[in-house]
Amino acid sequence: MRQIVLDTETTGLEVSQGHRIIEIGCVEMENRQLTGRHFHRYINPERDIDAGAIEVHGITATFLADKPVFSAVAKDFIDFVDGAELIIHNAPFDIGFLDSELSRWDASALPLAQRCDITDTLIMARSRHPGQRNSLDALCGRYGVDNSSRELHGALLDAEILADVYLTMTGGQTALALGGNDDDNQGRARVRGLRRLPADRVRLPVIQPSDEELAAHEGQLDSIAAAGAEPLWRQANRGS
Known part of the structure; x- marks a missing residue:
């Protein structure tokens, strides 16, 4: 529009x-x-x-x-x-x-x-x-x-x-x-007072996690699940 x-x-x-x-x-x-x-x-x-x-x-x-x-x-x-x-x-x-x-x-x-x-x-x-x-x-x-x-x-x-x-x-x-x-x-x-960002501003880079970081993250989620509660992260991903 x-x-x-x-x-x-x-x-x-x-x-x-x-x-x-x-x-x-x-x-x-x-x-x-x-x-x-x-x-x-x-x-x-x-x-x-x-x-x-x-x-x-x-x-x-x-x-x-x-x-x-x-x-x-x-x-x-x-x-x-x-x-x-x-x-x-x-x-x-x-x-x-x-x-x-x-x-x-x-x-x-x-x-x-x-x-x-x-x-x-x-x-x-x-x-x-x-x-x-x-x-x-x-x-x-x-x-x-x-x-x-x-x-x-x-x-x-x-x-x-x-x-x-x-x-x-x-x-x-x-x-x-x-x-x-x-x-x-x-x-x-x-x-608060609005501040417009310029259209030609430098865009922030999106940094993707490495394989090692993803594995560590999954390990942390497994630890939470082992304690008897499904991690919210997995609930949200399943819902999407």
């Missing part, structure tokens, strides 16, 4: 007021594993950016002046997401902006909902945690996802963080801290 975790940054809050996308960030997952593939573009919106928006993401018109316009990246974006499940926090916001940009690029372009399945993690979080704050930062705190590098919003960074939140929220604890003071007052283990 191919999933794309997606986020955007924009010139303002309302697409109906002509605001535009200035950054798209996507990370790819296959079978709930990050593949290392991503799509990331800054985009010249060809308009001013609201001061309030700059306070959120820190992206200025000066920085974007030499960046491509949306029409120059549209096909690459569609090729990357087409047919995947899109995972987005507050999906109507991002989808509204993306569909608006796509229709500017090509009036006959299909809406994203006709190209992809869309999962809104905000709706998912509200169903799991009714009456609580369910912003991305709040979910990071709730699920123990490290967002310490998130001083400002950024589409690619937020997509990476959302991927960790989504995997934890939908798959249970992925890294438990079971000892010491790592549980809360109700005895539940807390999830």
